[in-house]
Amino acid sequence: MRKITSIVFILFFLSSIGYAQSELSIEKIMKDPKWMGNFPSNIRWDDQSKHIIFNYNPEGNPSDSLYKIAVSKTDQIEKVTLEEQRAFIPSFANSNLAQTKKVYVRNGEIILVEVSSGKKTSLLNWGDRISTPRFLANENRISFESGGNLYVLDIDSGKINRVTNINSGNKRISREGSKINDREISLREENLELLQVVKEREENRESSRAYREATAEAEPFAYYLGDKSASSLQLSPDEKFTTFNLITRAENKRTVVPDYTHVSGYTTDINTRSKVGDEPTKVELALYDIQNEKVTIIDASTLPGIQDLPDYTKDYPEKNWEVKDRNVTFSSPIFSNDGKFAIVNIRSSDNKDRWIAQLDLNTAELKVLDRQRDEAWVAGPGVGSAYGGGTLGWLPDNKHIYFQSEESGYSHLYILDVTTGSKKALTSGKFEVFNPFISKDQKSWYLTTSEVHPGERHFYKMPLMGGKMEKLTSMTGNNDVSLSPDEKHMAILYSYSNKPWELFLKPNNAKAESKQLTSGQSEEFKAYNWKDPELVNFTAQDGASVPARLYKPNPEKSNGAAVIFVHGAGYLQNVHKWWSSYFREYMFHNLLTDLGYTVLDIDYRGSAGYGRDWRTGIYRHMGGKDLSDQVDGAKYLVAQHGVDPERVGLYGGSYGGFITLMALFNEPDTFKSGAALRSVTDWAHYNHGYTSNILNEPFNDPIAYKRSSPIYFAEGLKGNLLIAHGMIDTNVHFQDVVRLAQRLIELEKDNWEMAVYPVEDHGFVEPSSWTDEYKRILKLFNTTLLD
Template sequence: MQRKLLLLPVLLFILTEATAQSTLTVDYIMRDPKWMGTFPSAPFWSEDGKQIYFKYNLEKDPVDSLYKIDLSSPSQLSKVHWGEEKMLSKEQVDFNADQSLRIYREDKSILLEDRKKKSTTTILTWVDPISNLQFLANENLISFNSGGNIFIFDRESKTVTKATNISTGSKPANGTSVSSEPTSFLESENLALLQVVNERKEAQKQSRAYREAIREKSTEYVYYTNGKNLNNLQLSPDGKYASFSVFTPANNKNTKVPDYTAASGYTEDLNSRPKVGTDPSKVEIGIYDLTRDTVYFVKTSNLPGIQDLPDYVKDYPERTWEAKDRELTLSGPYFSPDGKRAIIQVRAFDNKDRWITELNLQTGELKSLDRQRDEAWVGGPGVGGGFGGGVLGWLPDNQHIYFQSEATGYSHLYLLNVTTEEKKPLTSGKFEVFDPFLSKDKKHWYLTTSEVDPGERHFYRMPVMGGKMEKLTSMTGNNEVVLSPDEKKLAIIYSYSNIPAELYVQDVKVGATPQKLTSGQSEEFKSYAWKDPQIVRFTAQDGAQVPARLYLPDPAKKNGAAVIFVHGAGYLQNVHKWWSSYFREYMFHNLLTDLGYTVLDIDYRASAGYGRDWRTGIYRHMGGKDLSDQVDGAKFLIAQHGVDSGKIGIYGGSYGGFITLMALFNHGDVFKSGAALRSVTDWAHYNHGYTANILNTPEEDPIAYRRSSPIYFAEGLKGNLLIAHGMLDVNVHFQDVVRLSQRLIELKKDNWEMAVYPVEDHGFVEPSSWADEYKRILKLFNTTLLEEKP
């Protein structure tokens, strides 16, 4: 008996030694990120290309400040004084064709800078605020907006001409009527008592009536907007046409989010977004023909496929679907450099069509030049969203337009000859193009692509009409480039998987060596050997090769348990070779690996970076392939990395929280526990712009919402669930988890708990909230996967 008691302390010592430890703790890694150091962002060049400005924080200020590096002494960083910072920003800048002249606004004045002579003069001081400065095709003429109209300044004659005559009022009836407002008792009494005041009132009325009578009898054309405000008022480069947008917002009901911790001590409501299925806002484009003194609106009824119904209607044979013109969003027009032609981008509100069209400036008719149809939703890098945007413009020849399209399954750059309608791809292959722009001499493109690898970004140069792309960057990871004004140097924000962003400078030459300008990591941050996760691919049940980041523990510490992380946003990429925006989660994965866990971070179906089919793989079924990819990832860990099938957990935030719920509700045999953070629980309660692309609307496609929303599958909960949510979340409302919790209560589930964060929005801010949340996650995994006692 005594011998057995003596062996007990030895056994306890061995068990203690076998328990994996980490120098990291949740409290340690979830502190204010300033402990990690300071990392540069938002770089831009001085006009002479001798200095690089960027956001930085060497002095632990509350927010980043503007710093600069002079390339003549690159080791010297200096903080920019607010006076210098103010001088750097010139408002409403425009350049002439060869960029030798620049105009900009200063208060109510227009300044002209001769960049060759290095001289600046004030060419016009105006009486009212001005905006939208623009050189016309005749560069002696400069247009600007003021008081809701367009004016033209002639640099030679020094004269100003009013180009448009727009009034926000209503056209006077019969030319002589004057609106009379009812007077109050006090006003009537005052006018009766005070003769001089009454006489002045009558004089004003007579003067107004006279002015209106003269205006109606004159031949001067006035366009009345009837109280509507016009947006995007612009003049064509030839000065013959003006265009404007009329925006009619939809009257949709917003959601209220209660703030129980408001400073006032009272519960206050925060205004939030409407829910999916909202009515569309309406955008119309008007053309003001300055030669004919008339206004007409762009016509869209002749667009090919304007009445096409989506394929999903076949799932509702009992319904009658009316053939009618779909609601549209228009953006533009984009005038050719000479002003003689214009294009408009049109998108269907259901986002299944995007047309690039030529506008007939004399009639407002549209001719389709390129139609991109997607039965899921039109998207991808450079393609733009529901209200336009994206890559679209003209070459200097006034014949070719450029744009991006996923016509081949990957977003590439195209040219289209507007006269012949011949379309030419400038890039091709199983990669994507990002942020292309023309060189100043218009002879080359500069662009970023993922040609080397989906997990890398590099900067290229290419002839304007297409040809060989020259790869200008060489560092493995992400290279975010800003070109110097003379296009001879690159400012590069570079990062790698385990190396946060730093600033580099490099010559614009193939094979040039980049020079590092910043070293922002703190000594404390550098003291830990941050892991470089492997990038692997595993085979999904449908044969797809799914990319993932894999964190493997030291074999001596391996505990047989695994955690799968699900990134948020749905359409986002996290399997790459650069510093992740999920840096807190990255550090947590280092901690988990130290403790013996195997961690897998998957770019599941719908993640960005892998082309159209991957992007739209969840159409009409969120929680379909995106969820089965997590299940197949778990099988991969069991088969290839010795993970115990009974020791797998899953967690994620936002979309990752949604997937976690679906995993525990539908695959309790695979996932023993999960932490669902700021989760969507019912897609009918999320926003329109994101959700309607993927699931259409709940009124039109209820099947898609029913099979995609976790709240309908809550009865399947088997494992251990942690729900965590900020109560001030104006993106995924706290209401989502309140409704789910009531459902779990009614189902008599007792293997779940919820943590609420009263002062947090969707993205947590307070280090205390981050730490509390991740301590709960770690406790969940330790107690359920490793069966440790709390």
Template sequence: MKKHLPNPLKFKFHFLFLTLIGFSFIGISQTSELSVEKIMQDPNWMGTFPSNVKWSADSETIYFDYNPEKNTKDSLYKIDLSNTSKISKVSLEEERKLISRYGDFNKDRSKKIFSKKGNLVIYDVKSGETTQLLDLSESISNAEFMADENKISFTLGDNAFIYNRKVGSIKQITNIKSGKAKEEKEEKISDKDAWVRDENLELLEVVNQRKTEEKNEEAYREATAEEETFTFYLEDRNLSSLQVSPNAKFATFKLITRESGENTNVPNYVDESGYTVNLPARSKVGENQTKVELAIYNFEKDTVYNIKTDELPGITDLPDYVKDYPDKEWEETDREVVPTTVYFSENGEHAVVNIRSKDNKDRWIAKINLETGELNTLDRQRDEAWIAGPGIGYTFYGGEDMGWLPDNKHIYFQSEETGYSHLYLLDVTSGNKKALTEGDFEVFDPELSNNKKHWFLTTSEVGPGERHFYKMPVMGGKMEKLTQMEGNNNVYLSPDEKNMAILHSYSNKPWELYLKKTKANAEAKQLTEGQSEAFSNYEWREPELIEFEAEDGAMVPARLYKPEADVKNNAAVVFVHGAGYLQNAHKWWSSYFREYMFHNLLTDLGYTVIDIDYRGSAGYGRDWRTGIYRHMGGKDLSDQVDGVEYLIENHGISPEKVGIYGGSYGGFITLMGMFTEPETFKAGAALRSVTDWAHYNHGYTSNILNEPAADPIAYRRSSPIYFAEGLEGDLLIAHGMVDVNVHFQDVVRLSQRLIELGKEDWEMAIYPVEDHGFVEPSSWTDEYRRILELFNESLLD
């Protein structure tokens, strides 16, 4: 007879029993220095690790968030280059005086303009002095030097201004107002009221005379009034991204019309008020009514006009998936597009814009004719799945790595044209495009050097499991590798580019801060040593990076944790990372640090653990990224199954002793595995899992599965709730009740489905105070002791 999962009380009692006497099973004694309580306690127990690194404006001091006092949150600390052995806490007074990392430098980088507490401030690099230039009634933002550096543009409210430093004058250069223009409205009254009015005017001479005089005065005012200044009215739209061209001839801005879809509410049953309070949350996929227009403000013509997107190449193209719906009539019309960002050349004479189709299958980079609003397409990227990848950005939010070289002729951008995200230059005068990087690797965060002669960039050229920092000539050429430490190197260049502050980590070593000269052969000096004694006393494993062959011939990367032979229990646990597009089989400290520690505990107890970068994961190029298009639970799940086959064939794992677990996307894969691959997975823990993709958000889901009404096939084959009848093994479902990302409703609907199907071998653990990412150590501990109990009970009997 199939064994049922123990009830929660049994979980608690059994776990306490195990911690008292050591973990023991039939014929084998397996123990660990670790326990669930230890690894799931407040992360402060691990030590103090630096984050959020930034430099002082004079390049003499490194600032970073740190917490050696174990306070409720980090504080700001610093290390001066004059004494790198000393770490000091930054006083509030010093912190208030720091120069913002944001703002705009002039061409020779001698001055920086920025907004501080809503005021306009200028910083002199040589003297180190800051001067407040403007303190106005509203907050100043988006301050930039113009081509004439005596002039600074900025925005205030919905309008743009220019401050002339030479004469100290301020000029408003746009006249944008909310609402609608005043129009003469015809008086609309009923026939009855019109009769009463006319009868009254006919009977009462004085009233009639006053009405006539009023009309005559209004007519005189209109005839003698001076011509009004041009005003652009937003009407029912919101203004965004207002920016002025460096030559002050044009401004561009976005007009956003939002039609809110039907949002869902997440009930909070433990609100401090004692009442159930609904938390506002997102709408579901398919609710995407936002319209974005790009407008040009022409100062010489004193008018505003929109850019024209109807001539973009392929604007009417239908996606390939329509072939799966031969009975549906598809109309070829102009697709809706979203302009993300406008980029002006340094002299202000040229501008390019990045435009995305709302279905996210096209990205156009186009030159704008600023006089007419017409577009000349320079580059079109089409992906029948969806446009994405490092440096390419997102449909509504931009975020692409893009800009101009100082020659006012070349633009740079990233593209997955070759299957990997690389850096390109394009001559806007000739249309010629040149790849600056190439190969089976990806490029991250390219930035021009101060003198505009070189690029600084991070790549995965050494291998997908490493990140290193490089320097390269601006027009392309050999990349010089500036970091040498194996793992991940997050580099923060000093403003003078002479030094690099590096956050470095390895697979079994959390992040620490290093200092290195910006030279390939310089030695990196470690500045922090954050591990606590309790954490460093355990010998944390370095997981083995492996590859195994999938059913379609692809080589799948994974992390492997192998137990010692004398404790090996021939059982395996498959961990599925979340987010879908995320990398976890790498050589640096994982963002899943709790899970990493749990895998060490499992391995101590004799389990073999595999952590797979399945199809859809980041770090391996376009084809890997889009391998889940229109079928979540397809190749991403078969990669897990093939990983199990690899363990059975190569590491002596018993086919009857395999469990699977993961959170969010990993929880979704766990459910799909338990429902559709019951012969492979005997137990599973699905944490904060999506159960029906039609109930998730639009931005993420519509890229991968399109929209439910347009592509129901993709949703039906991708959603676990449709396959619940396949459950045979032991399933634990765990979910936070105030999860505003993957709503608690997901597992409520699934539980009802399991009840109606008569399924018995499942349990649900609910966490009343937790959102999607748990924060309470008690919740983490409760959740993971249930997972451990599940595997111990289901896989080792």
């Protein structure tokens, strides 16, 4: 009788708080994403600008295939045949300056293509591995790499010339030139005296060697790498110099991740990454002077600020900091089209400096053109990394370079005159620039920006030397444009907050209309009225305006509880007006809202899309402002949206899982429950490239690591915690949560549980795993926030 009474009470309670049903279910939204429909991706054009080519899967095959739509017949979607695919010019093909010809390697052959006609000519069948063919200043000549050396092919004559002589290892020293001790001399002389045949053979060898030395030409110049390796070989357009990077790899201990479900039936070890604090790989730059037959290693000691200590060292006055040249990494130089100049991107190993320098090819000296210093770390859209990338190159006049910088606090496009050092910002304002490139006629820029709104992306055209930007797209959301090679049309991959990606076509004209070419939503997906979350801002405790997406339930269904979602990756934007990469979480938020929850999704400090200060707001303290933003978000929900302060939970994966742990350990009076998915628990165990930017190195900045790692605060747990982790996670290792579990056991905490997923890596793949995980999350919130 007591059990029946309890069930009736629970049902009455749920109805009294408006606990509603939903058309959605965990099983539905977490099944294979094919149920949602079929959406295009990886948009590109054929070289004749006749067809848009993209990945698509209207037939529901195990994986996407290539499809095409003709500009002249936009109502017909056709599958690209295997024969057509083989005929495609690869995206990595090198173009001449006029972009009328392309050259690439396929199956050991160098292929030349006339772009307008599509005519292909086999220039060389080398018989050995070849790579990176490039047009030189004389476009009848092409450089290519084979066997670690560079060669030049003359198209007209067919003649091939080897231009470098780079060899692995060390130069071999002949036995005759080697030193031998007295004992060896004595043994040798005794052997020659006793054995006549051996003596005669040795005399013959000596005579032959003397003859060869008397008649031989001087040994050709050769460069030996020793214990280093070479990469990124390239020949200057004028064929006078070669540059290459010298790589010295450090041996760092790696973490082993056991795979308990390996097909063999045995536990198999997966060798994964090492941990933060690695010895860095050393990347030097070598200049090979072909005419003078010498190789010079470029000296970085003249870089301004090369010995600057970071500001955080002031927190350790007891430590004797050695003032010395910092290690730097050189990217591959970029030559002007005439080959007279070269620029190079250089990064300090602590990533607090980026220098763009001109390399004098005759003296091998560096002239710094621009220095970007950031006491946190240098990054941002278009800024690239230690190994290059990003926005950097030459204007057609061979006098100006272009690059992106966060100098103003937002990543903008700059040009600089290498002859005068004069620098000019081509864009400015509280927005960011993405993927700028120069038009085919070399008179304009095409670029994407967030000028309209941080949560929108639009495509623009701008004069080459700067001026008014013309906005070419108009649809609210994200307009990811692929411009046709003839620059007459834009293929637009477009989405909105509640509408997945579709393909549109528009003439390259701001006033023209966009035409939708695909419509991939399934009937099952369209049957639900997906919510368009409201973009809001709330005020943080330090006065900052924090962007967020708000999902509100119908007032009659509101249960007074709230869930805050914490996106992963740290530097990622999820408060925007386009279809989220977190589409499963987006659908889960629709389900939660149907059940009466209010949901808030915050672009906390450290998120992308809001400039340098927001990006670096977590420097030396993860779990600082990024956590207080969650707390302030909860206060906003209580003050503005009728949420019960005793019924707030949060969840997230990866970085979001880390914040969830920090929230439950450090703000237990704000958050009653949380689900930490694939979470970092101790930053000293994460990778070097990401972690050292934000927290420096654990042996140099232990303060930053101790205040940023959840495992040090586990004693603060009061609420209800779900930990979920893949056991073969090669990014955030399962070891992270194993160590935390032991800590919680030793602290005698009993309000937590752990769900493990034996076949899953960091990003879950199996629908069954997604379903199990989110059923547990929903159960956690229903049982802890609705009582």
